[in-house]
Amino acid sequence: MRRLVLAVLAMLAFTGAGLAQSYPAHPITIIVPFSAGGPSDAMARVLGERMKQSLGEVLLIENVTGAGGSIGVGRAVRSAPDGYTVSFGHLGTHVANGAIYKLGYDLVADLEPVVLLPSNPMIIVSKNAVPAKSLKELLDWLKSRPQPPTAGTAGAGSGSHIAGLYFENVSGIKLQYVPYRGTGPALNDLVAGQIDIIVDQTSNSINQVRAGNIRAYAVTDSKRVENAKDVPTVDEAGLPGFHMTLWSGLWVPKGTPKEIIAKLNAAAVEALNDPAVQKQLENLGLQMPPKDQLTPEALGAWQKAEIAKWWPMIKAANVKVD
Template sequence: MRNPLPRPIALAAGATTTAAVLQRAAFLRHCVLALVAAVAAVGSFGAHAQAFPTKPVTLVIPFAAGGPTDLLGRALAQSMGASLGQTVIVENRAGAGGTVASASVARAAKDGYTLLLHHIGMSTAPSLYRKLSFDPLKDFEYLGQVADVPMTVIGRPDLPAKTPQELISYLKREGKAVNLSHAGLGAASQLCGMLLQQAVGVESTTVPFQGTAPALTALIGGQVDLMCDQSMQTVQHIKSGKVKLYGVTTRERLKPLPDAPTLREAGLKDFEVVVWHGLYAPKATPAPVLATLNTALKAALKDPALIKRLDDVGVVVVKPELQTPEGLSTQLSSEVDRWGALIRQAGTYAD
């Protein structure tokens, strides 16, 4: 690089002393200005080159503590924090089927320090809510898919039906006399329940609760008849006998519940629900920051402790090609279309 400083000015023969002093003063002033500019440039470069992250990162969970997405988020936060070299703080912002948290992250600073872990509900929000203050397809940067959580169809301990086939007959016979609980509008349990009713060809009485925990408590206590919810939340209650298991919603049986049939085996051939989860950042977050976060996500999803923890409750870490911005973008777009058609058919909306 060429020297930015000017060459000393040669004095002409016979120049006066005053002229010489002025020339030297101008030269020194130019040198000082050039030095200040150089220091400022170095400082600016250092600021841009500063490593990310330099402080804790917040992972926003759009549901209450203790629920399936919260459990997944806390496991992910621990592993990602180890990779990033910073604490990843989990913050629960429940409300309106996850839209409160999603809107807040969409408006957050575009610096990578506020992230969102959301499930299938990200794809249903545009159809469920007539007024939505964010656009899932336009207001976020996609970091990658995280994990797929199977659903389980469970009943109160004393429900008369004993097998999946008997449950289907029971639903058809009893109709609206059957109370089907869920964790609130937009929750995975509500969506799975909608699909179940459509697959069987019945209309049950749905009973919404403010969260998975109270919905599950009501089922265990016999106040409601049936529920469809994520295996992360239900496996322990199934194994303890607190609820009756009728089937799982995946193509294959689950490792922690090897004796439980799939609903496809029970005769509902097209019935399949997997609650996928994705990691998001606010739109326009700098590309280098996104790259760092995606690297940390991929490293976390290779963590044997995380994989074991999820495997014990039937949760499957997605394949590496889905742990990418492209993998999440494709999934979200296709699911928006899929659930939009179902929700319009069911006529379920929120203002």
């Protein structure tokens, strides 16, 4: 029996090594758990386009929406651990959802980290019909509403939802959340005046701000965003300490060979070091991770630290999923 077990293990090791050596042999799918046109989709497409130069295969973007991104992540978790299905996600999908949803999978144990991706602070934006011209005026306007003002989100546990909860904690203002299948469609409704505000990713809203279709009040950082220097920080604008950065990353299913993870990591790092890619991402208001944080181990450690930071606040808010 012992010889049989050893033989099976040896065969599996040989198969895994062979798989890694020939990888990739056909297109790779990156599952983005939000709708097309949103900030996650935009980043994934920029990276995927550049990574195919290193990997020699096309990276297809599949948008799998619903339940704050948990459906898309679940699809990746249940995929074969062969490197052909990659999970794109962020603070909402790979941290917050574990405190909100009954996932049926473990965000740490059932996924292998690949690489930490660019991040961006959130930005407080409103429809143009809101009369406030500064953050202090916006806070006064929100407080004066007879009913809680409406705030768009990409669903319970999404980055925009977490930012809204944090905003409520810091400002004392109660919001009425309106969930969408991504902040792309939420932003469309903000431009149309159907909702009042979004605490959104800067990369998602900045072009609509520049076009004058919505109004920006502050970014949730201690320093101004390079491509939106006219937008003050929350410290400057009157809501000090409301700091939040939405980071993203790539993961693969548990059991994916280390050699394949290394190939995906190398391709992503090469893409992030490409000046043309950096320019595209910086134009979206995204900030590059430090070079020493681009290893799979660094993403794994960061994800665990973020779980320890955010889960207590989310659970204290008693977030319910309808």
